[in-house]
């Protein structure tokens with residue numbers, strides 16, 4: 001206390017006021033920073049829109065789904081993604097959107113009463129269901145799609161009827177054969193190119209081609225889908241579905257579905273797609289040149305579905321599954337040369353977020369990072385990764401072989417939509433990963449609890465030591481999260497916003513190679529898609545890591561990195577965000593520590609013991625120690641300065657991250 005005489009005595013109350021000013025001011029600034037970041041991340045949308053809703057797209061000139069089922073009190077967001085003006089008007093006049101919705105316009109309509117709502121666009125459809133028209137079923141309202149199509153109430157059946165409807169021998173079109181069928185019938189299609197959209201509202205049909213490669217349903221980029229299915233229990237086998245304005249084969253709102261030996265090629269959204277559907281299998285199928293994903297199971301819980309023995313190549317995403325959870329297995333399949341391989345994800349634009357309990361086992365995931373594949377902006381953020389878990393929980397990634405990816409083999413990351421979804425409780429074990437440009441395993445910050453990595457045969461991770469810091473059985477420290485990975489993703493988001501990504505079209509993709517035929521061909525047993533999941537036998541534990549294809553070794557080398565950023569692969573946008581995200585915390589930490597020592601050295605109110613104790617706290621407790629000193633240490637530095645340097649630094653970091661996100665994620 002030798003210098004006490006040079007320090008003017010300060011009345012205790014004003015000293016207290018100084019401390020409490022810091023408490024108020026500093027934490028206020030911190031809280032403001034966090035709040036600002038939170039607000040930016042939440043976007044400028046209204047509260048209602050921030051909640052999960054279901055989206056019905058308006059395209060030229062059709063609605064994205066023939067049938068949408070929602071629970072009571074759901075908001076439905078009608079959005080015009082076409083070029084023409086559209087609207088949605090209830091056929092009985094109960095509700096309507098604005099009449100003249102332009103491209104990009106959206107309207108939320110909330111449905112609180114159960115019922116079957118048929119709606120249409122007044123420009124391109126009629127109230128009695130012709131042209132641009134679709135159906136919305138709210139709550140448990142009774143709806144049998146067959147009634148609308150045939151005037152008859154038809155229930156699904158488990159057994160084949162023994163009847164065969166032949167195309168073109170008995171029926172000139174596939175649609176005519178479907179309309180003439182009873183549940184349990186086989187619609188058997190001979191070789192030919194069928195230029196129609198087949199709408200299936202009769203349950204338990206089996207649509208089968210006699211030759212997978214020569215029976216082609218071609219939507220000619222004029223019709224929404226090759227096949228659209230709204231009835232339960234329908235199987236599609238041994239044919240090719242191509243050139244859909246949206247999808248190749250599409251099930252919506254059904255119980256029981258199956259695709260076997262199906263080829264889906266050059267569809268503008270998805271190849272083989274099940275939405276709001278449960279109890280299904282996609283098997284021995286092939287999808288290429290989809291501008292969104294090859295295979296997609298979305299909005300279900302529990303999904304009770306299996307994807308097995310499929311090949312997805314040259315799509316934006318091999319597999320995408322938005323808000324698809326529970327008893328969902330993606331196994332023994334090949335995902336290669338897409339933008340990204342397997343990407344379960346969480347979005348607010350569909351119901352049931354976040355995704356959870358997805359099991360990904362025994363897949364070969366190879367060379368996803370193919371800029372020649374068709375794609376759209378929304379998937380660009382996933383480019384160059386093998387497996388991405390984007391904002392979901394409690395999923396399992398085991399015994400996959402993952403080779404040659406410009407960024408990561410397996411990436412666990414938060415996903416930003418209208419809300420910010422963190423990933424937690426995911427288990428990554430026993431995978432073999434080679435040839436990742438940035439890291440074989442990556443955990444992007446911020447991440448929730450319980451993500452673990454164990455027994456993976458890998459060469460690198462981001463952050464380093466991921467398997468040691470986040471093991472499944474042993475040590476799990478909340479330290480191993482990597483902010484630079486998040487920052488790198490924000491760079492991608494900015495690129496998307498600036499339309500700075502490759503734009504290849506499904507139309508220009510090379511034709512798919514011939515694919516193997518359904519065993520038994522035309523005379524294979526007829527099995528309607530009933531209790532598909534229960535009857536599918538699979539021994540998960542017996543699925544091994546797949547063999548190395550043609551024994552080749554990885555061709556992508558780990559890239560030289562500077563401050564955590566792969567310098568060759570990074571675009572200018574990525575460099576800006578990644579360098580900032582990587583460096584700023586170190587810069588701040590160094591500045592706070594220097595300031596604390598400088599202050600401690602000049603303090604005369606502390607004894608040697610107290611000073612050394614603070615030095616120890618600052619040095620030994622990462623980040624929090626030095627923040628603790630500035631907040632609680634009664635530093636002689638002016639409160640406003642400490643508030644600006646500590647609180648402002650943290651706030652700046654959050655704001656920069658949020659602005660990066662805002663640039664492309666929400667706008």
Ligand SMILES: [Cu+2]
Nearest residue numbers: 086121123124
């Ligand atoms: Cu219209």
